[in-house]
Amino acid sequence: MDNFQNSVGLVEVQSLTFAEPPDTLALASGKSLGPITIAYETYGTLNRDRSNAILMTHAFSGDAHAAAYHNESDKHPGWWDSMIGPGKAFDTDQYFVICTNVLGGCAGSTGPSSINPETGKPYALDFPMVTIVDMVECQRHVVDHLGIDKLLCVTGGSMGGMQTLQWVASYPDRIHAAIPIATALKHSPQQIALDEVGRQAVMADAEWDRGNYYGKGLPRKGLALARMIGHITYMSDKSMEDKFSRNLKDKDLSFSFIEDFEVEGYLRYRGDSFVKRFDANSYLYITKAMDYFDLSGDLLFPHGGTVDIRFLVIAFGSDWLYPAYQSREIVHLLKTRGVEATYCEIKSTYGHDAFLLEIEEETHLIKHFLDKTVQLVQKGK
Amino acid sequence: MRLDHEIIVGLIRPGSRVLDLGCGDGTLHALLEKNNKTRGQGVELSETCVYHCVEKGVSVFHSNIENGLQGYPDQSFDYVILNQSLQEVKNIGLVLNESLRVGAKAIVGIPNFAYWDARFRLLFSGKAPVTPSLPYNWSDTPNVRFMSLMDFKIFCREHEIEIEKTLPLGVHHRISFWPNLFAQNGLFLLKSIHS
Numbered sequence: 001m002d003n004f005q006n007s008v009g010l011v012e013v014q015s016l017t018f019a020e021p022p023d024t025l026a027l028a029s030g031k032s033l034g035p036i037t038i039a040y041e042t043y044g045t046l047n048r049d050r051s052n053a054i055l056m057t058h059a060f061s062g063d064a065h066a067a068a069y070h071n072e073s074d075k076h077p078g079w080w081d082s083m084i085g086p087g088k089a090f091d092t093d094q095y096f097v098i099c100t101n102v103l104g105g106c107a108g109s110t111g112p113s114s115i116n117p118e119t120g121k122p123y124a125l126d127f128p129m130v131t132i133v134d135m136v137e138c139q140r141h142v143v144d145h146l147g148i149d150k151l152l153c154v155t156g157g158s159m160g161g162m163q164t165l166q167w168v169a170s171y172p173d174r175i176h177a178a179i180p181i182a183t184a185l186k187h188s189p190q191q192i193a194l195d196e197v198g199r200q201a202v203m204a205d206a207e208w209d210r211g212n213y214y215g216k217g218l219p220r221k222g223l224a225l226a227r228m229i230g231h232i233t234y235m236s237d238k239s240m241e242d243k244f245s246r247n248l249k250d251k252d253l254s255f256s257f258i259e260d261f262e263v264e265g266y267l268r269y270r271g272d273s274f275v276k277r278f279d280a281n282s283y284l285y286i287t288k289a290m291d292y293f294d295l296s297g298d299l300l301f302p303h304g305g306t307v308d309i310r311f312l313v314i315a316f317g318s319d320w321l322y323p324a325y326q327s328r329e330i331v332h333l334l335k336t337r338g339v340e341a342t343y344c345e346i347k348s349t350y351g352h353d354a355f356l357l358e359i360e361e362e363t364h365l366i367k368h369f370l371d372k373t374v375q376l377v378q379k380g381k
Numbered sequence: 382m383r384l385d386h387e388i389i390v391g392l393i394r395p396g397s398r399v400l401d402l403g404c405g406d407g408t409l410h411a412l413l414e415k416n417n418k419t420r421g422q423g424v425e426l427s428e429t430c431v432y433h434c435v436e437k438g439v440s441v442f443h444s445n446i447e448n449g450l451q452g453y454p455d456q457s458f459d460y461v462i463l464n465q466s467l468q469e470v471k472n473i474g475l476v477l478n479e480s481l482r483v484g485a486k487a488i489v490g491i492p493n494f495a496y497w498d499a500r501f502r503l504l505f506s507g508k509a510p511v512t513p514s515l516p517y518n519w520s521d522t523p524n525v526r527f528m529s530l531m532d533f534k535i536f537c538r539e540h541e542i543e544i545e546k547t548l549p550l551g552v553h554h555r556i557s558f559w560p561n562l563f564a565q566n567g568l569f570l571l572k573s574i575h576s
Contacts, residue, residue: 328444328448332451335451335452335457336454338457340420340422341422341442342441342442343441343442343443343444344443345428365432368436371438375438
């Protein structure tokens with residue numbers, strides 16, 4: 001249990017099923033889906049007036065396991081454990097933190113790999129296209145289920161930032177604060193292009209079989225290749241230089257196409273381990289959901305006017321996948337509506353990965369930002 | 382409390398909306414929020430200072446002043462403060478005009494380059510002056526504009542900016558006698574001539 005120090009400790013995945021017959025969930029695409037199961041985890045304790053809840057929304061390949069450990073022999077904690085726990089940025093002694101796996105995902109929530117009740121087989125490509133709006137709608141069901149009227153804060157990085165912004169657009173009266181990190185109001189053509197390359201890599205794999213690989217094969221190579229491309233975009237030129245330089249795996253060049261350089265080995269390893277935990281069709285659906293996301297112009301505030309939400313917008317200097325200018329576009333929009341906000345561009349060499357790594361800076365910003373939010377909320381009562 | 386802060390606190394009506402351009406570590410802004418119950422926003426270029434602002438509960442944009450002003454609708458604030466930051470800006474005219482577009486009034490605090498000590502140092506030592514209000518060596522100063530209180534008044538006149546109040550400052554008290562010679566800093570309350 002030694003390695004559980006400074007952690008929430010052990011946690012179990014929970015789940016909520018809704019939109020059961022005769023109900024369904026109306027999706028943004030016009031289609032409907034049901035029943036829907038959403039996996040979630042919680043850390044800390046919900047206070048008596050249910051005012052200390054923070055919703056954590058995960059990035060593209062994340063899951064509900066944001067912090068703590070699943071069992072005694074678990075070597076790795078959740079994906080943002082450095083930020084969630086006693087005394088940490090999202091202090092579980094003070095706050096009740098919720099994290100859900102997104103709709104369309106493959107870690108406990110309903111997605112293309114789930115069983116279609118109509119056929120008794122996995123949905124595969126019969127799964128309807130889902131959007132960030134739909135993901136937030138599902139989170140809202142979980143928040144309702146937990147009896148929380150108003151969240152103290154919604155936060156997330158990358159695609160999590162999109163969900164955070166979507167909460168602002170969909171349920172401005174149900175959140176006090178928003179912390180979108182390393183994200184954008186909409187995907188740029190470059191971001192859509194990178195996603196499309198990833199999707200094409202998956203679909204070009206013969207094993208993908210138009211999505212019907214369940215119980216048969218796995219588009220291992222395609223999905224691994226997509227992930228390799230992804231990992232390049234998560235790093236920066238500098239962070240790759242620092243991490244790998246031109247270091248060789250062996251002493252000499254092989255003069256063949258086996259992996260000579262450490263960076264090649266790293267990407268292959270990342271690709272292979274991703275295939276073990278991620279569903280290829282989920283990859284297609286979720287990247288598409290990101291590409292469809294667009295809250296630019298008036299869409300962030302569809303009801304017009306302004307909102308009473310405090311913002312902390314964070315970007316990273318070397319992030320070229322979600323460049324800081326995209327965060328500044330969020331800030332610009334907030335200015336035009338007179339919304340109080342803090343924006344910080346953290347100097348970092350880690351690229352897009354920085355949001356998982358620049359813990360000290362993020363902790364400083366988030367801790368104080370939340371303190372002030374709590375102060376204001378209490379004053380407003 | 383710093384003299385300039387004390388005076389600014391005295392100038393600002395309670396409950397105002399304030400944009401503080403170049404807000405540093407947020408000391409003044411936090412003071413205004415506490416004493417004057419103001420609401421608003423700081424803008425600061427230094428990342429370290431941004432952390433200090435957030436620590437004090439001050440909302441702040443990590444940005445330079447020009448970009449910090451951009452995007453606000455007309456008259457979003459009651460006051461725009463440029464305290465000891467205007468001299469670090471290249472396009473003075475643009476920043477002042479923009480400040481008086483987004484704010485009803487502007488409060489500008491500048492170091493006085495014509496302070497007697499600065500004049501003496503330049504005259505007798507032949508070196509660029511280093512004084513309490515201009516503490517930097519020529520080679521590492523963040524300042525890009527060097528003006529006297531008189532220069533600033535002339536500039537405002539030429540740019541149709543009305544100076545409502547001029548408050549020349551020494552270290553501990555206000556200066557009324559020959560301010561362009563004896564004041565280290567000057568605080569100005571400005572409004573647009575058209576407003």
